[in-house]
Amino acid sequence: MADAPSVAIISLASDFGCQVQITNIDPGLLQVLGLIDLRYWQLTSSGHMPEEYDVAVIEGAVTTDEHIELLRRVRETASVVVAIGSCAVTGGIPALAGTIDADCRFAAVYGEDATVTPGLHSPVAISRYIDVDYIVPGCPIDTTEFLAVLGRALKGLSNGMPEQPLCASCKTHGNECFMRRGDLCLGIITRSGCDAKCTTLGRPCTGCRGLAPDANLEAARKVYAAFGHDFDEVVTALDLYNTDREVCR
Amino acid sequence: MAELAIEHIARIEGHGNIAVKVEEGRVLEVRMDVVEPARFFEAMVVGRRYDDAPLITSRICGICSPNHALTSIKAVEAALGVEVTERTTMLRKLLVYGSFLQNHATHLYVLAAPDFVGLDSVFPLAATHPEVVERALKIKSLGNRLTALVGGRPVHPVTAVVGGFTSEPKALDLASIHDQLLEVANDVLATVDLFASFALPDFASAGDMLALVESDDYAIYGGDIESLDRGWRRPVAEYRDVIVETSAGEGHGNAKHSRTTADGRTFMVGALPRINLSGDRLVPNAKAALARLGLVLPSRNPFHMNLCQAVELVDAAEHCAGYIERVIDMGGSSKPATVELGRECWGAGATEAPRGTLYHSYGIDANGIITSGDVITPTAQNLANLEADMRAFAPTVADRSPKEFELLIEQLVRSYDPCLSCSVH
Numbered sequence: 001m002a003d004a005p006s007v008a009i010i011s012l013a014s015d016f017g018c019q020v021q022i023t024n025i026d027p028g029l030l031q032v033l034g035l036i037d038l039r040y041w042q043l044t045s046s047g048h049m050p051e052e053y054d055v056a057v058i059e060g061a062v063t064t065d066e067h068i069e070l071l072r073r074v075r076e077t078a079s080v081v082v083a084i085g086s087c088a089v090t091g092g093i094p095a096l097a098g099t100i101d102a103d104c105r106f107a108a109v110y111g112e113d114a115t116v117t118p119g120l121h122s123p124v125a126i127s128r129y130i131d132v133d134y135i136v137p138g139c140p141i142d143t144t145e146f147l148a149v150l151g152r153a154l155k156g157l158s159n160g161m162p163e164q165p166l167c168a169s170c171k172t173h174g175n176e177c178f179m180r181r182g183d184l185c186l187g188i189i190t191r192s193g194c195d196a197k198c199t200t201l202g203r204p205c206t207g208c209r210g211l212a213p214d215a216n217l218e219a220a221r222k223v224y225a226a227f228g229h230d231f232d233e234v235v236t237a238l239d240l241y242n243t244d245r246e247v248c249r
Numbered sequence: 250m251a252e253l254a255i256e257h258i259a260r261i262e263g264h265g266n267i268a269v270k271v272e273e274g275r276v277l278e279v280r281m282d283v284v285e286p287a288r289f290f291e292a293m294v295v296g297r298r299y300d301d302a303p304l305i306t307s308r309i310c311g312i313c314s315p316n317h318a319l320t321s322i323k324a325v326e327a328a329l330g331v332e333v334t335e336r337t338t339m340l341r342k343l344l345v346y347g348s349f350l351q352n353h354a355t356h357l358y359v360l361a362a363p364d365f366v367g368l369d370s371v372f373p374l375a376a377t378h379p380e381v382v383e384r385a386l387k388i389k390s391l392g393n394r395l396t397a398l399v400g401g402r403p404v405h406p407v408t409a410v411v412g413g414f415t416s417e418p419k420a421l422d423l424a425s426i427h428d429q430l431l432e433v434a435n436d437v438l439a440t441v442d443l444f445a446s447f448a449l450p451d452f453a454s455a456g457d458m459l460a461l462v463e464s465d466d467y468a469i470y471g472g473d474i475e476s477l478d479r480g481w482r483r484p485v486a487e488y489r490d491v492i493v494e495t496s497a498g499e500g501h502g503n504a505k506h507s508r509t510t511a512d513g514r515t516f517m518v519g520a521l522p523r524i525n526l527s528g529d530r531l532v533p534n535a536k537a538a539l540a541r542l543g544l545v546l547p548s549r550n551p552f553h554m555n556l557c558q559a560v561e562l563v564d565a566a567e568h569c570a571g572y573i574e575r576v577i578d579m580g581g582s583s584k585p586a587t588v589e590l591g592r593e594c595w596g597a598g599a600t601e602a603p604r605g606t607l608y609h610s611y612g613i614d615a616n617g618i619i620t621s622g623d624v625i626t627p628t629a630q631n632l633a634n635l636e637a638d639m640r641a642f643a644p645t646v647a648d649r650s651p652k653e654f655e656l657l658i659e660q661l662v663r664s665y666d667p668c669l670s671c672s673v674h
Binding site for chain 1: 288309
């Protein structure tokens with residue numbers, strides 16, 4: 001146990017959903033915690049943030065000066081940084097706020113007289129501020145994939161993320177194609193690895209895992225047009241999790 | 250002089266700081282500051298299609314996401330005049346109860362219990378009291394399996410959409426969960442007994458208590474808003490007339506505070522108000538558990554919130570088993586109902602989330618594009634009452650040792666089961 005790698009689980013602006021997914025690792029939860037030395041997890045323990053740890057697992061989007069400062073400290077301390085969930089990996093749904101003018105979004109929530117809070121930024125992915133070694137994309141993360149990536153990180157292996165779009169995996173489930181039914185589906189450009197969960201359960205892909213590195217965007221653009229979806233419609237759909245086009249790929 | 254300043258209080262959902270200062274019986278300072286950054290969900294939904302609202306607002310909270318998704322769906326349906334089948338309603342109630350099982354088990358065992366046994370976290374219990382940790386995980390994972398079976402996964406349901414469900418569980422899988430719900434009966438009763446064994450401070454909150462109520466069932470998915478003290482009962486569509494939400498004020502961070510419109514009082518939502526208002530509609534086993542606790546209703550003691558959550562676990566398990574029997578027997582369909590656009594509209598929805606009543610409302614234009622959004626979360630309703638409780642409670646325990654003082658204040662905060670990421674949505 002003395003040699004077990006020490007881990008800190010850290011959250012920025014998020015809904016805690018990915019941390020909840022970590023607590024959902026049952027019945028293996030206790031066993032997993034035995035393999036690592038969990039030094040810090042605000043959600044579950046009153047202990048304070050330690051000076052040293054090997055692995056930082058970070059959930060949430062970067063939104064404040066405090067987050068940026070924290071990330072710089074984390075990067076100096078941890079030898080491995082794992083970004084988990086859409087918020088941390090692409091900016092995710094929180095980054096949608098960045099598509100609205102700052103004054104407008106404050107007025108919409110806090111009234112016309114509200115002033116923009118100093119030190120508050122449009123939410124962005126962690127990799128906009130520090131180098132990220134491993135990603136676990138998705139909203140929320142899949143617990144099995146999280147454990148697999150954490151295992152690879154502890155062993156110093158590559159991230160092992162699939163690079164092709166969702167379609168092939170969706171086909172293996174025998175799903176009827178949403179595009180052929182007239183629905184807009186982001187599966188043709190979205191990173192696979194989710195076992196086509198949503199499409200198999202009857203909902204088109206909304207792109208929570210980011211763009212697939214192997215996706216042919218030019219071809220996809222033509223496919224969307226051929227199926228009657230104008231470019232604005234595709235952009236609106238893509239914005240849901242991927243407003244930051246440079247980071248999401 | 251008793252003084253306390255805690256940054257990023259642990260074992261609550263989200264990030265918050267507390268500050269309390271009491272001198273010779275006088276309270277000099279009491280603050281519960283939410284340090285979560287503002288998240289702008291109400292602004293984010295504007296300009297997007299009506300069916301994006303549940304998907305986006307579900308991400309307000311990964312802890313009670315089934316509630317946010319369903320409350321959003323109900324608000325959109327109320328606006329567009331969409332009627333759903335009884336089967337859809339039953340399946341949605343199962344999702345809410347799944348959320349109760351997950352959340353209450355987590356809050357009671359992982360977040361609250363360590364305070365009462367002198368530990369920083371639940372993890373050391375795995376070595377000393379493995380049966381307690383196993384029981385907690387058993388109840389929580391059953392909640393997860395139930396939400397995953399009906400919603401597609403435990404966090405952020407996939408299948409629940411405006412008008413119904415895109416996919417339904419198989420009867421065989423429902424039957425299996427049904428049996429597991431009956432098997433957990435002893436575990437939920439043991440949870441009640443565990444929390445009954447903890448000494449709780451004697452303290453009465455001065456605020457009102459609000460919850461949804463239904464005449465023929467324990468209200469979790471619908472009903473009217475009722476006030477315990479004033480007795481008024483109003484439809485959910487009028488929620489903005491009965492609750493005033495204001496900025497919490499300088500130094501409180503980005504959360505809002507709420508008061509009742511009628512008399513400007515702070516109020517409490519959650520398991521204690523629910524049981525105070527609907528205790529007679531609990532299932533018999535839950536009523537028996539309540540009687541065994543010797544809880545005299547109505548109770549005004551916020552520390553009883555934990556006990557009430559434990560009683561609700563008993564209720565949830567039995568209620569769910571009954572709903573599953575009905576879903577298996579009733580037939581019918583949960584296929585999404587057709588949605589008709591073409592007029593400007595507005596609608597509100599509410600459900601009982603594990604930590605209290607949750608409201609969503611939206612304005613939608615003739616093309617189905619959202620023009621306005623409003624969300625009031627349970628924690629945003631509870632924060633002002635929690636601060637008032639801290640202000641009244643702190644002087645009564647100011648003579649305790651600093652460590653004990655801190656523990657008691659933290660226990661009070663945790664009894665509300667606050668979700669601070671929700672509070673700043």
